[in-house]
Amino acid sequence: MKMLDSTTQKLLDRMLSMSAAEGESASVDEIRLVRKYFWNVLSLSESVDDWPHGPFFNPENVVGKKLDDSHVAAIVDFLSKLRSENSYVRRICADALKWSLYANEGAQLAIEHVSIYEPLLSLFERGFDMRIHHGELIVGGLAVPLATWRDKYSTPAA
Numbered sequence: 001m002k003m004l005d006s007t008t009q010k011l012l013d014r015m016l017s018m019s020a021a022e023g024e025s026a027s028v029d030e031i032r033l034v035r036k037y038f039w040n041v042l043s044l045s046e047s048v049d050d051w052p053h054g055p056f057f058n059p060e061n062v063v064g065k066k067l068d069d070s071h072v073a074a075i076v077d078f079l080s081k082l083r084s085e086n087s088y089v090r091r092i093c094a095d096a097l098k099w100s101l102y103a104n105e106g107a108q109l110a111i112e113h114v115s116i117y118e119p120l121l122s123l124f125e126r127g128f129d130m131r132i133h134h135g136e137l138i139v140g141g142l143a144v145p146l147a148t149w150r151d152k153y154s155t156p157a158a
Contacts, residue, residue, distance in 0.1 A: 008100040015093045015121065016081055026140025030128055034139060036119040038149050044113045055149050056091075059098040063107045071101050086129040092120050 038055050045051035048062060060066055067075075075094055082090055096117035102110035123130070128140050136143040145152065 005104045008097070008104055011100050012078055012097060014125075015096070016078070016083075026128060026142045030123055030126065030139055031142055031144065033119040033123045034137065034144055037117070040113065040116040040119065042150065044109065044116060047109055047112070054146060057095075059095050059102055059110070063102045063109060065102075065107070067098060067101055071098075084124070084129060086131070088131055089124055089129045092117060093124070096121060 041055045041057070044062070045053075053061070075097055078097060079090060079094055082093060084090060084093075099110050099117060100114070103114050120130075123139065131138045132146065133143075135147055136145050138144075
């Protein structure tokens, strides 16, 4: 398996130190993090022709290339150690790791938007997880509609 660069290793260590969801009721601060993530994705989407994705995307599809087998093995190993059982948290963490690996390999979009997942990782570090129910992203009991994410969150979070 290839060695991870120091930035990716720090990201991996940070995600592995996250505890399972403990956050009870989200506040305006947590919703700002979601909004910041949506803003980051909107910024990325402007660099991609015909953005076919919602606010959650597969880094492989955006970058346009597959990771090598050793990186895929590292991601599988990472997921086996991640404390959260929440499938959305696990997917976001795996995608954040993939994005970091793509940046390390020189993928321009990943380099330009290297911190795209930072708001959601901060949310998870605060003990919150997320789920999707009836077209809404649920964070700590608060719902964020996904159908209008582009229009509603097209300005940066304050």
